[in-house]
Structures are given as C-alpha cells and as structure tokens.
Amino acid sequence: MGALGIGIIGCGNISAAYLKLLPRFAGLEVRAVADINADAARGRGQEFGIPALSTDDLLTSDGIDIVVNLTVPEAHYRVSRQILDAGKHVYTEKPLTMTLEEGLALQRLATERNLRIGSAPDTFLGGVHQQARACIDGGLIGEVVAGTAHFMNRGMENWHPNPDFFFLPGGGPILDMGPYYITNLIQLIGPIKRVVALATATFPTRTIGTDGSRKGEVIPVKTPTNIHALLEFTSGATITLSASWDICAHRHSSMELYGTEGTLFVPDPNFFGGSLDHAGRNGRTATVENWAHPFGMPNEPHSKLGTLANYRSAGIADMALAITEKRPHRCSLEMALHAVDAVSSILRSAHENAWIELSTDCRRPEPLNAEAAQAFLA
Numbered sequence: 001m002g003a004l005g006i007g008i009i010g011c012g013n014i015s016a017a018y019l020k021l022l023p024r025f026a027g028l029e030v031r032a033v034a035d036i037n038a039d040a041a042r043g044r045g046q047e048f049g050i051p052a053l054s055t056d057d058l059l060t061s062d063g064i065d066i067v068v069n070l071t072v073p074e075a076h077y078r079v080s081r082q083i084l085d086a087g088k089h090v091y092t093e094k095p096l097t098m099t100l101e102e103g104l105a106l107q108r109l110a111t112e113r114n115l116r117i118g119s120a121p122d123t124f125l126g127g128v129h130q131q132a133r134a135c136i137d138g139g140l141i142g143e144v145v146a147g148t149a150h151f152m153n154r155g156m157e158n159w160h161p162n163p164d165f166f167f168l169p170g171g172g173p174i175l176d177m178g179p180y181y182i183t184n185l186i187q188l189i190g191p192i193k194r195v196v197a198l199a200t201a202t203f204p205t206r207t208i209g210t211d212g213s214r215k216g217e218v219i220p221v222k223t224p225t226n227i228h229a230l231l232e233f234t235s236g237a238t239i240t241l242s243a244s245w246d247i248c249a250h251r252h253s254s255m256e257l258y259g260t261e262g263t264l265f266v267p268d269p270n271f272f273g274g275s276l277d278h279a280g281r282n283g284r285t286a287t288v289e290n291w292a293h294p295f296g297m298p299n300e301p302h303s304k305l306g307t308l309a310n311y312r313s314a315g316i317a318d319m320a321l322a323i324t325e326k327r328p329h330r331c332s333l334e335m336a337l338h339a340v341d342a343v344s345s346i347l348r349s350a351h352e353n354a355w356i357e358l359s360t361d362c363r364r365p366e367p368l369n370a371e372a373a374q375a376f377l378a
Contacts, residue, residue: 003027004027004029004065004066004320004323005029005063005065005066006022006028006029006030006031006065006066006067006068006316007030007032007033007053007061007066007067007088008030008032008067009033009034009055009067009068009069009070009071009079009083010035010069010070010071010075010079011034011035011040011041012035012040012070012072013160013161014070014093015044015070016044016047017310018068018070018313019033019044019047019048019050020048021311021312021313022313022316023378024311024377024378025377025378026317026375026376026377026378027317027320027321027324028313028317030048031050031051031061031063032050032051032053032057032058032061032063032064033045033050033051033052034053034054034055034057035052036055038052038054041053055082059082059083059086059088060086064088065089065320066088066089066090066091066116066319066320067083067086067088067089067090067091068092068093068316069083069091069092069093071093073165073171073175074098074165076093076098076102077099077102077103077105077106080092080096080097080106081105084106084113084117087113088115089115089116089117089118089319089323090106090116091117091118091119091315091316091319091331092117092118092119093119093120094121094179094180094336094339095119095175095179095336095339095340095343096117096119096336096337097340098169098170098175099344100340100341100344100359103333103336103340103341106333107333107337116329116333117333118315118316118318118319118331118332118336119315119331119335119336120179120312120331121179121180121270121315121331122311122314122316122318122330123180123184123269123270123312124183124184124187125295125311125314125315125318125330125368125373126272126273126295126296126309126311127272127291127294127296127309127370127373128272128274128275128290128291128309129184129187129188129266130291130293130295130296130368130369131276131288131291131293131296132188132257132264132266133187133188133367134291135264135278136189136264137367140261140262140264140278141260141261141263141264142260143259143260144189144237145238145259145260146237146238146257147185147237147240147255147256148240148241148242148252148253148255148256149185149239149240149241149242149254149255149256150241150242150250150253150254151173151178151180151181151242151244151270152242152244152245152247152250152252153244153245154245154246154247154248155206155225155246156176157206157209157210157219158209158210159209159210160210161208161210161212161214162214163206163208163219167206167219167220167221167222167225168220168223169223171223172223172224172225172227172243172347173225173243173245174229174243174343174347175343177243177270178241178243178342178343179336180269181241181243181269182231182343183269183335183336184269185255186335186338186339186362186364187364187365188257188266189233189235189237189257190233190234190364191233191338191361191362191363191364192231192232192233192234192338192342192358193232193234193357193358194345194355194356194357194358195231195342195345195346195355195356195358196229196230196349196355197228197229197346197347197350198227198228198229198350199227199228199346199351200224200225200226201221201222201224202225202226202246203221203225203246204220204221205218205219205220206218206219207219224347224350225244225245226245226246226247227242227243227244227350228241228242228244229241229242229243229346229349231342241346254266254267254268255267255269261280262278262280262281263278263285264276264277264278265277265278265285271308271309271310272295272308272309272310272311272314273295273296273297273298273308273309274309275287276288276290291370292370293370293373294370294373294376295309295314295368296309299311314373314376315330315331318368318376321376328365328366330365330366330368331365332365334360334361334362335363335365337360338361341358341359341360342358345358
C-alpha cells in the first residue's frame with residue numbers, strides 16, 4: 001500500500017510544527033492545507049510547497065485519507081465531524097473536544113462509518129516516557145501508590161501572539177496542558193476512577209507581552225487559570241495534579257511517581273525526551289541510563305532549552321500504520337475521551353465542590369519499543 005494522503009485544516013502557529021515534522025515519518029504524504037482564513041492557508045502552503053485548498057475542496061479530495069484537525073479547541077468537534085462526514089479518518093490536536101458529550105458523539109459517528117479518530121498528545125511515545133513505562137512495568141519502583149504532576153508558569157500571553165482563546169471557556173491550563181500530563185499518567189499507570197479539585201482565576205485580565213502589533217493589548221480572562229486536583233486511579237494510586245498560569249516560579253518536578261520500592265522522576269510530558277531519574281528504598285537518586293530509542297534522540301534546537309527531541313506526528317504515523325495493519329492505534333479515541341472526561345470532571349468538581357466519578361474507561365496503549373518506533377521513520 002502506498003503512502004496515505006494527509007490534509008491539514010487549521011494553519012495557525014501549531015501547523016508549522018506538523019508540516020515540518022510529518023515528512024520525517026514513513027507512509028505519510030502531506031497533500032493539502034486549508035483554513036477558514038484563506039490567506040493563512042496560502043501562506044503556509046507557500047512556506048512548505050503544499051497546495052492550499054478551501055476546506056470543502058480538501059474534504060472532497062480523493063487524495064486525502066487522514067485529515068489533521070489543527071483548529072482552535074472550540075472548533076474541534078465541528079471540524080472533526082465534518083471530516084468524518086466526508087468519509088475520512090481524523091487526527092486532532094488536543095483536546096479531542098471541549099465536552100465529553102461531543103467526544104461521545106464523534107465516537108458514535110466514527111463507529112458507524114468505520115473510521116479512525118486519533119488525538120494528540122503523542123509525546124508519551126517519546127523515548128524517555130516509554131522507558132519510564134518499561135521501568136514501571138518491570139517492577140523497578142514496585143506498585144505505584146502515589147505521585148505528583150505540576151505544570152505552572154505565568155501564562156500564554158508571555159509568548160503567544162494571539163493568546164485570547166487560551167483564556168476563554170474551553171481554554172485554561174487544564175484543557176491546554178492537562179492532556180499531556182493526564183495522557184502520560186494513563187499510559188504509565190492506567191485509567192482514572194474519580195477526581196476532586198479547586199480552581200480559581202487570579203487575574204481578571206491579561207496583557208499581551210509578545211512583540212508584535214498586539215503587544216500591550218489587554219484581554220479578558222473567563223476561565224479558571226489556577227487548578228489543583230487530586231486524581232484517584234483505578235489501580236488505587238493517588239496523584240496530585242497542579243496546572244496554573246498564575247505562578248511566577250516554583251521548584252516542583254514535572255512528574256514524580258512513588259512506588260512501594262522507590263521513586264521515578266519523569267521529565268516534562270510536553271516533550272519527547274529528557275532525563276529519567278530513579279531513587280530506591282535507600283532514598284539515593286541516580287539518573288537512569290537513557291535508552292537508544294529513536295523518539296528520544298535530540299533533533300531540534302531550541303532557543304532556551306538547547307537541543308530537544310521533537311517527534312510530533314508520531315501519533316499520526318502510528319495511526320496510519322495501524323490502519324494498514326488493522327490493529328488499534330496508540331493515540332486512541334478511547335484514551336482521548338478518557339482524558340476529556342478527566343479534565344472536564346476536574347473543572348466540574350471545582351465548580352460543584354464535590355468528588356466526580358469518571359464515566360469513561362480505557363486501556364493503556366501498547367508500549368512502543370525502539371524497534372517499533374524505528375519503523376515509523378522515513
């Protein structure tokens with residue numbers, strides 16, 4: 001079977017990363033881009049030498065098999081539904097949808113039409129996170145009983161040129177960044193049973209600080225920006241999750257998992273690589289020797305963080321291969337639904353001041369070893 005044709009709807013900031021990285025993967029060929037703003041589509045198309053079409057023309061193109069939905073979160077459901085109605089597979093940026101009800105509606109439609117839905121994040125396929133999975137599955141820290149996960153800084157207005165939607169309903173740190181942390185926790189220790197949370201919005205407005213025509217513009221805040229949650233997993237593990245855009249600085253690790261036999265210090269799940277540290281029962285910490293995993297190898301310079309491992313689109317490559325091999329894909333609809341259920345339940349818990357039982361379930365995705373990951377690459 002030849003390469004599957006990829007179309008992209010949504011030509012904002014994140015589209016450049018996908019267009020740059022998709023050609024690194026085997027079995028994929030980007031054949032068109034589209035955007036509600038025709039100028040944005042033409043600009044991206046010219047930048048990467050790819051035809052820019054209208055959304056309707058892209059959806060009716062016989063050469064497109066999978067459509068990548070990179071629109072703003074509030075449009076995810078509507079656009080993903082259009083893609084399914086056109087008879088094409090969907091891979092969407094996170095979150096899958098803004099509500100669980102929308103996600104379940106997409107699931108029903110995809111099942112009826114025998115189509116796939118995949119969803120970011122795919123960073124959990126990174127070498128260091130797959131190594132953490134192997135350490136846990138191999139019993140290095142015993143049974144995971146507790147843990148912490150922290151994503152906290154001063155917010156998107158400090159770097160994003162158009163941060164408005166991040167501070168509106170459907171945005172906020174728990175919907176924007178929470179899926180990275182929750183998805184990685186699911187793949188490491190399994191599904192979530194129930195949650196409880198507190199949430200506030202410290203500042204009623206934000207001022208855009210990024211250089212550009214909008215620098216200094218004041219925008220409203222209409223969603224919680226400071227969320228602290230407790231997650232109880234089906235396994236019995238309890239994890240504290242903090243997601244905030246109201247914090248100047250902190251000294252918390254990105255993720256720590258505490259087991260009956262030791263502790264695992266997992267790097268930021270927003271990235272594919274990093275350093276994995278372990279402490280045994282004696283409390284002494286040492287760095288775990290990195291795997292020679294293709295998705296952990298530094299490959300992209302970063303202005304502040306040095307050279308990073310960036311394999312965004314690995315989830316699309318896995319889904320494309322899974323379609324041809326007739327097997328489940330790792331960035332599954334079920335896991336994305338469970339993550340939406342978790343983040344929406346966290347916000348609901350904070351609003352209702354109550355524990356919320358999740359109504360969905362999912363399996364941990366299959367691990368991705370180095371040999372399997374290598375097969376994804378062109």
